[in-house]
Amino acid sequence: MTIDHQFKHQTDIYFPKWPINVLLIGTFNPSPRNEYNKVNYYYGRPKNFTLQLISQILQDEINPKSSDFFKKIISYKIGCIDMIDSINFDLNVVDIESLTGKGYSDSAIFKKEITRNYNTKIITEIIERNKDLTLFSTWGKGSCIKGRCLAEWELALKPIKELKPIIPLVSPSPAARVPSGSSKFDFTLENWNQILPSIYFSDFSN
Numbered sequence: 763m764t765i766d767h768q769f770k771h772q773t774d775i776y777f778p779k780w781p782i783n784v785l786l787i788g789t790f791n792p793s794p795r796n797e798y799n800k801v802n803y804y805y806g807r808p809k810n811f812t813l814q815l816i817s818q819i820l821q822d823e824i825n826p827k828s829s830d831f832f833k834k835i836i837s838y839k840i841g842c843i844d845m846i847d848s849i850n851f852d853l854n855v856v857d858i859e860s861l862t863g864k865g866y867s868d869s870a871i872f873k874k875e876i877t878r879n880y881n882t883k884i885i886t887e888i889i890e891r892n893k894d895l896t897l898f899s900t901w902g903k904g905s906c907i908k909g910r911c912l913a914e915w916e917l918a919l920k921p922i923k924e925l926k927p928i929i930p931l932v933s934p935s936p937a938a939r940v941p942s943g944s945s946k947f948d949f950t951l952e953n954w955n956q957i958l959p960s961i962y963f964s965d966f967s968n
Contacts, residue, residue, distance in 0.1 A: 763850065763851060763852070763853050763858070764848055764849070764850050765792045765793055765848060765849050765851075765858075765861060765862060766792075766793050766847070766848045767790065767791055767792065767793070767844060767846065767847055767848060768791045768792060768793045768794060768799075768800070768801070769791070769804075770793075770847065770848065775803060776843070777841070777843045777881075777884050777885075777888060778840075778841030778842070778843070778888065780836045780839070780841070781839055781891075781892060782839045782840060782841035782888075782892050782895060783839040783840075783892070783894060783895060783896065783962055783963065784838075784839065784840050784841065784895070784896055784898065784958070784962050784963060785841045785842070785843065785885075785888060785889075785892075785895055785896070785897050785898070786804070786805075786812070786840070786841070786842045786843075786898050786899075786900055787842075787843055787844070787845060787885065787897060787898065787899050787900065787928065788804060788805070788842070788843075788844045788845070788899075788900045788901065789844055789845055789846060789868050789871070789901050790844050790845070790846035790849070790868075790871055790878075791804065791844055792849070792861055792862050792871075793862070794862055799862065801826065802826040802827060802831070803826045803831070803842070804842035804843075804844070805842065805900075805934065806826045809936045810934055810935060810936070811934040811936075811946070811947055811950055812900065812934040813825065813826060814947070815934060815947075815950060815951055815954050816840070818951055818955075819951075819954060819955060819958060819959070819960055819963075820838065820960055820963060821960075822834065824838075838963045839963065840963065841888070843881060843884065843885060843888070844881065845880055845881055845882075845885075845915075845918060845919070846871065846878050846879065846880060846881065847879045847880060847881045847884075848879045849861070849871055849876050849877065849878050849879070850876070850877040850879070851875055851876045851877065852875065855875045856873070856875050856876060867906070867935075867937050868901065868904075868906050868907070869906035872906055872907050872908070872911040872915075873911070874909075874910060874911070878911075878914070880918040882918050882919075882921055882922060885922050886921055886922060886925060889922070889925045889926050890925070895926065896926070896929065896962055897922070897926050897927065897928045897929065898928070898929050898930075898931050898957070898958060899928050899929070899930050899931065900931055900933060900934055900935075901930075901933060902930070902931075902932055902933030902935070902938050903930075903933075929957060931950075931953060931954055931957055931958065932949065932950045932953040932954065933950075934950055
């Protein structure tokens, strides 16, 4: 069975066609089997802090449910994409609910029973069109990617890193660990404020 990225067939948003200064690269957002997992744009689930963090950094609400959302991200020259385009697996071996159910983690897709297809070519083309682009990853330490999966992952990243370095951010996922006693949001915001200052974003105007 094949599961495509949720936005694969929405070419207007699957990858940014507008000029960008910042590209946030995630892992995968599978086409959902229920309404709960449907989102308007990358990082659109309420529990994911990405857009809240960017709103704090910019001191401007970046809300995917607002009518001016795309106007704002285009004006700020922000783009998003995921490394994985689609996955293939045997339904007799892999529990599809772990991939498209109410919730899932990256660990569910980085298993030897699953074949991952990557967006490496699209990302290198985005870099070539945006010479001043800075790349940021949102998968944190990627501790769930191990063994053969890790070798495959690094191979997919290699052509991208040959063009531009990928700067890692603390993962905005609620599943990511933070030091004991720390607020997940505050800890992540402090990291993002240090690494992703507002200087990277173009000024929003009208």
